Amino acid sequence: QVQLVESGGGVVQPGRSLRLSCAASGFMFSNYIMHWVRQAPGKGLEWLAVLSTDGSHKFYADSVKGRFTISRDNSKNTAYLQMDSLRVEDTAVYYCARAPPYGSGDYWGQGTLVTVSS
């Protein structure tokens, strides 16, 4: 069955970096685009980034452009979100999701919590 498992979350100080991973199984990973979405405590969903199947096209929300980098390794069936210059307001549960072209996510992981605090 389709499974997406996020990891790499934790507590980090403002200004530091963190890399999240999204391990995929149960489907042909290289055939799907990958999204990262976050949800701050008590808030709504916020779309962050999307990556094409071959990793050549990346698009970001304005709120994270220049600080976050999405990538993937199709040989490892894993997507990544490199988060630099973290801010307190980046505190959220981070989800990865797979999608067909132009889609927004048909399967999601369970999320990983990132807390940015001094």
Add this chain to the structure above:
Amino acid sequence: QSALTQPASVSGSPGQSITISCTGTSGDVGGYNYVSWYQQHPGKAPKLMIYDVNNRPSGVSNRFSGSKSGNTASLTISGLQAEDEADYYCISYTTSAARVFGGGTKLTVL
């Protein structure tokens, strides 16, 4: 990348129908048939309910339906059930290939 506009809350009684709107612009909702809807229960990951405006994934009840007119997409839930009580989010593809969510709608089943 302005968020799509959804009502903060809607409510209905069991058996009734409700509709949640999602208003954007010609650069997102109005320009593409790539609007999806998600249901999210507290503490859970979002679940896809509708994709490409009006398509239901396998396993989603046919009580859920989607539509679009101009810059506004809509999610209709008929025959409301207690388990439908959740938060609902719309999301659209945009001109820049980014995506944008609506602010979310809390559905209360009275």
